[in-house]
Amino acid sequence: MKKIISFLLRNIPRKYLQLVSHHALAVLAIFYKGNKVECPVCGSRFRVFLPYGRESRSNALCPSCLSLERHRLIWLYLKEKTDFFTADQKMLHVAPELCFMDKFEALPNTDYITADIESPLAKVKMDIHEIPFEENTFDVVFCNHVLEHVDDDQLAMREMLRVLKPGGWGILQIPLFHPIPEKTFEDLTITSPKEREQMFGQDDHVRLFGKDYPERLRSQGFIVKQEKLVFELPEEDVKRYGLPSDEIIYRVEKPA
Incomplete structure (x- = not known):
């Protein structure tokens, strides 16, 4: 299974996987039923989560x-540390994740807009370098595992800051590869997929984020809070929910 999933991720464009993967996995889920792990997003229980990743990780999907x-960590953070599920809000979700879309769409308190440059599932076709909304439009912005793909991450940050209302907040996650460099490395002249994978961790990445990521966000005007929920949870919960062992949630806010 690891080899199959790794092959599909490496060889089929994301926009096509988004259209069909959930249908195929719905059938596969029947054979994984159990009670050793539990997804807090959908409430399903399994004997193990599926492997996932171009370099496949066990117990992930x-x-x-x-x-x-x-x-799953973000979902728990939203439930335990925010008023996301109750506050009246207008939300922009960039490159929306399938696991969240139906859940967020169904929230009666949320005016929910999805946007992506290529996803067939998003409501708005959008280049994050030029967000087609007026300033001070949104209360919440989510943009996870996007900034490593775009030509100018700092312009994208400024655009998200612009469309947030004063006091608005967001979650802007990025991948971090160990050992994490002190400073972010980027070089747009590197265009070979093989070399990009070697330098940036994945063949469609254009930068390798470092420990300076919070400062990059602050330099564009955000207040940054590094939320460490996974370090606060009991070990049995981390295992039960299949959480990352060391992921920091980067919550950003627009100054009021």
Whole structure:
């Protein structure tokens, strides 16, 4: 299974996987039923989560809703540390994750807009370098595992800051590869997929983020809070929910 999933991720464009993967995995989920792990996003229980990743990780993907470790952690953070599920809000979700879309769409308190440059599932076709909304439009912005793909991450940050209302907040996650460099490395002259994978960790990445990521966000005007929920949870919960062991949630806010 690891080899199959790794092959599909490396060879089929994301926009096509988004259209069909959840249907195929819904069938596979039947064979993984159990009670050793539980997805907090959809409530499904399994004997183990599926492997996932181009360099495949064990116990990662929920076969029911397609949540990964980071998604399950974000969901718990939203439930335990925010008023996300109750506050009236207008939300922009950039490159929306399948595991969240139906859940967020159904929230009666949320005016929910999805946007992506290529996803067939998003409501708005959008280049994050030029967000087609007026300033001070949104209360919440989510943009996870996007900034490593775009030509100018700092312009994208400024655009998200612009469309947030004063006091608005967001979650802007990025991948970090160990050992994490002190400073972010980027070089747009590197265009070979093979060399990009070697330098940036994945063949469609254009930068390797470092420990300076919070400062990059602050330099564009955000207040940054590094939320460490996974370090606060009991070990049995981390295992039960299949959470990343060391992921920090980067919560950003626009100054009021």
